[in-house]
Amino acid sequence: MSPEDTMRLLVTLRSRGVTDKRVLTAMERVDRARFVSETFASRAYADVPLPIAAGQTTSQPSVVGIMTQALGVEPRDKVLEVGTGTGYQSAILSQLARRVYTVERHRALAQTARANHEALGLTNVTQITGDGSHGLPDQAPFDRILVTAAAEDPPGPLLAQLRIGGSMVVPVGVSDHVQTLIKVTRTPGGYDYDELSTVRFVPLVEGVENG
Ligand code: SAH
Secondary structure, eight states, X not given: OOHHHHHHHHHHHHHTTOOOHHHHHHHXXXXXXXXXXXXXXXXXXXXXXXXXXXXXEEXXXXXXXXXXXXXXXXXXXXXXXXXOTXXXXXXHHHHHSSEEXXXXXXXXXXXXXXXXXXXXXXXXXXXXESOGGGOOTTTOOEEEEEEOSBBSSOOHHHHHTEEEEEEEEEEESOTTSOEEEEEEEEETTEEEEEEEEEEOOOBOOOSOBOO
16 A cells, blocks of 8 residues: 555545544455455455455455444454455554454355464464354353354344444345444343444355355
8 A cells, every 4th residue: 555545545444433542453464456356456445345256246345444443342352343345444444352263154255354463473363254144152252253144133143243342343234225233232131222424335245155
């Protein structure tokens, strides 16, 4: 990332409400161009979603920033991401958390993301191929969960795998429509729900895809 690219990205992020210093530093360190295909490399620092393999999309940087900021990751946290896609979001989480698990249902995307993480030497990210809507019972409970695909409701297994005091950020609503980004916090007696903003994500789909 050239100094001009970094400047441009930071100005965009701040203008969209991403003000958390740790989040901005993490996003400065992770070069988005390394996660998208060469065809789109020239647009890697623009605030636009970009197409990736398997008919999916990687979110625009400001949405990544807003979701990461809302998640409020602490340095000791164990984080689960559902929807690895390119691996860009999980690379940013890896700068902020102790440990990151990220699950992707498309085998081809999962492999590329894993290679991206390895190339950057990110040793605290574990990429898993699978249906992330079931979470990872073996690794639960999680301090933070980030879902980067839209669910009709926050998936029950993910709610169950949050530790008390932990939180999850998830886009909720019908796919192909405007969805609501919500933050769910687990309390000793149940769950608190906060509506954050409107977003548009590809749907959370069940099962694993071999393509
Ligand atoms: N966070 C990604 C972008 C996510 S796009 C990035 O940084 O690039 C949403 C991704 O969620 C897609 O790759 C899609 O295949 C994946 N997905 C959808 N449903 C899923 C499920 N049930 N389990 C795991 N991944 C899923």
